[in-house]
Amino acid sequence: MRDVVLDDRAHSILKSIVTHHILTGEPVGSRTIAKLTPDGLSPASVRNVMADLEEMGYLTHPHTSAGRVPTDKGYRYYVDTLLPGAHPGARDRGVIDRSLSRVGGELSEAMEVIPKLLSRLTSQVGYLVSPPLRDAVLKHIDFVRLHERKVLVVFVDRSGVVSNRILDTDEDYGEDDLQKAGRYLVAEFAGMTLSEIRSRLIRLMAEERAVFDHLLKSVIKLGTGYLDAETGDRRMVLEGTTNIMKHPEFSDVETMRRLFQTFEEKHRLLTLLDRCLTPSGVRVVIGSEADDPTLDKMALVASSYHVDEHTTGWLGILGPTRMEYERVVSLVDYISRLFSTLLTRQAL
Amino acid sequence: MRDVVLDDRAHSILKSIVTHHILTGEPVGSRTIAKLTPDGLSPASVRNVMADLEEMGYLTHPHTSAGRVPTDKGYRYYVDTLLPGAHPGARDRGVIDRSLSRVGGELSEAMEVIPKLLSRLTSQVGYLVSPPLRDAVLKHIDFVRLHERKVLVVFVDRSGVVSNRILDTDEDYGEDDLQKAGRYLVAEFAGMTLSEIRSRLIRLMAEERAVFDHLLKSVIKLGTGYLDAETGDRRMVLEGTTNIMKHPEFSDVETMRRLFQTFEEKHRLLTLLDRCLTPSGVRVVIGSEADDPTLDKMALVASSYHVDEHTTGWLGILGPTRMEYERVVSLVDYISRLFSTLLTRQAL
DNA sequence: TATTGGCACTCGAACCACTCGAGTGCCAAG
DNA sequence: CTTGGCACTCGAGTGGTTCGAGTGCCAATA
Structure with a gap:
């Protein structure tokens, strides 16, 4: 990823600049860095290195007579060379x-x-x-009839997250049917993720010709109706x-x-x-x-x-x-x- | 409410100023208003009225040599004298x-x-x-057991608004009990507002000595537990x-x-x-x-x-x-x- | 008496010239 | 290779000036 590894001096100077800039928010001058680094370099030497670093794209100038400021690339280098695994205080x-x-x-x-x-x-x-909702694990699901052909789906995840959505159905389900469908889903699929449930429902649907059970039909329609809409969420x-x-x-x-x-x-x-x-x-x-x-x-x-x-x-x-x-x-x-x-x- | 009714001229000038200021955002000068109003008044006269309006608190100066700007009181007057019942375009x-x-x-x-x-x-x-939730009309309610003594309450309002809340109970309810409690609540109280339900539950609670029905006890506890926390919401x-x-x-x-x-x-x-x-x-x-x-x-x-x-x-x-x-x-x-x-x- | 033109005054905005200083780049000496 | 020196750059801050929109007030007027 990193194109060229900086030599020791450049490395420590870049690091100083970034640290200092993070601290103060001001552009950093060569004199400041010269005082800051223990190497005992003169401002002029620091300036040379800075010019190199700028040429390589790690630093910029807001204008000619200002100090240096890290570029995104500079920050990237800084972050990449941070010791990983530091602990918070x-x-x-x-x-x-x-x-x-x-x-x-x-x-x-x-x-x-x-x-x-x-x-x-x-x-x-x-x-x-x-x-993503598709990884949510079914704990509980409810279908509530709001009006004709409007069904509210309330889904509860294992960890207590509630999602809901209003479904426009092409059939008018009675409250009893809806309740049964919900209970059926919970009984059959509780503990599975929504994507698992989805693929099972699809499999069931494939066998639909064989299914004359009214309840099961409703379950399939409602369930897939809900799952199709949301799973990426x-x-x-x-x-x-x-x-x-x-x-x-x-x-x-x-x-x-x-x-x-x-x-x-x-x-x-x-x-x-x-x-x-x-x-x-x-x-x-x-x-x-x-x-x-x-x-x-x-x-x-x-x-x-x-x-x-x-x-x-x-x-x-x-x-x-x-x-x-x-x-x-x-x-x-x-x-x-x-x-x-x-x-x-x-x-x- | 309004302390003094402004005379016709002051009224129309104030209104012009506010209208114009709303339009441009700039302080409004006497010369502008003089040109704008059909009365054919001179800037000087307008200035006099403006000075009066300022004294009464309807206008201010950002600084001496700037035009006038409405104060809150000025806007208030303007709004109060708007023709009510205007229709949108x-x-x-x-x-x-x-x-x-x-x-x-x-x-x-x-x-x-x-x-x-x-x-x-x-x-x-x-x-x-x-x-406010207390006016919400119960359509559906569900109690879902999350863990020991943690119950999720999902409440659905007549109009399809879902609210939910996690309840810490002092008893560990089984899933069956919770389901029954929910169904009982819906059967008994669907169509009532939460505040009505609340007072009924309190009445039931008063008769609690007479109640040995385990289900009813749970309903009362869970229901009031939920309602107490939320009704002002x-x-x-x-x-x-x-x-x-x-x-x-x-x-x-x-x-x-x-x-x-x-x-x-x-x-x-x-x-x-x-x-x-x-x-x-x-x-x-x-x-x-x-x-x-x-x-x-x-x-x-x-x-x-x-x-x-x-x-x-x-x-x-x-x-x-x-x-x-x-x-x-x-x-x-x-x-x-x-x-x-x-x-x-x-x-x- | 209310209205108005005239006039001095105020004050912000814009512009300009100037200084100051932090910082650079480069070069020649060490 | 490092460093001191020096000329140069440029933004920020300062102070002075002009310009113009707008005011307040007063005396003249219809």
């Missing part, structure tokens, strides 16, 4: 442990608590993406969006408006996550890597959480490229690990 | 009719569609506040919050941050609505009248909607004090009336 761990112990493995509660927790700890935007909860406004890099109102519009259209964020993330450990997506102009100057830290070995969803934070990666990454990592073990234990 | 009515006909009287869909509709038509923030859906950023009066980032924080904390908006609104027709709350510093320079147009004579919720828009009241009021009025008749027809 004891205080942060305490806060996290306490919050998550109250949640247990309850996904429905986690969807409220975790984004808030992330947002509070990092002062950025915290988020959690639920597992994920939910995404964002929290602390106003934190973004605190950062000086977003003082431009128009940029910010577009950013918030992106927050409102969560599906765009979701496809972005889909595109960028491989489900393994913490991932960081920086600025232009996201390939979405509204997320310019933004970075995204994400980690998947899972039950057993099965990856389910993501959680993480969204903030300006200039953020404390070390701390944030360790927090996101810690939370996702802890939450995964809680989920897995609960699923037993 | 034919095009707007077309859009509204089409959107709402698709919704029918389905509250659950209206909660998505109406705020979006309002936001799109007015380019402001559109909102809808659901009826309303939901509020906001849409188009990013529209606010388009208005120059909110270019200050810090003000805007606080505004968005208010959007995130919807309960604050809800109590505000509670405080300011009497449920009759369209109401306008302007700036300081809201008595909430974050809503400075904001105005709120709201109208209640209802089923039969029974007031249920609100819908409307939120925008800067400088907005096209005439158009917005007529839109909000029209939508709330139309939606009310749809709801009432549906409830039959």
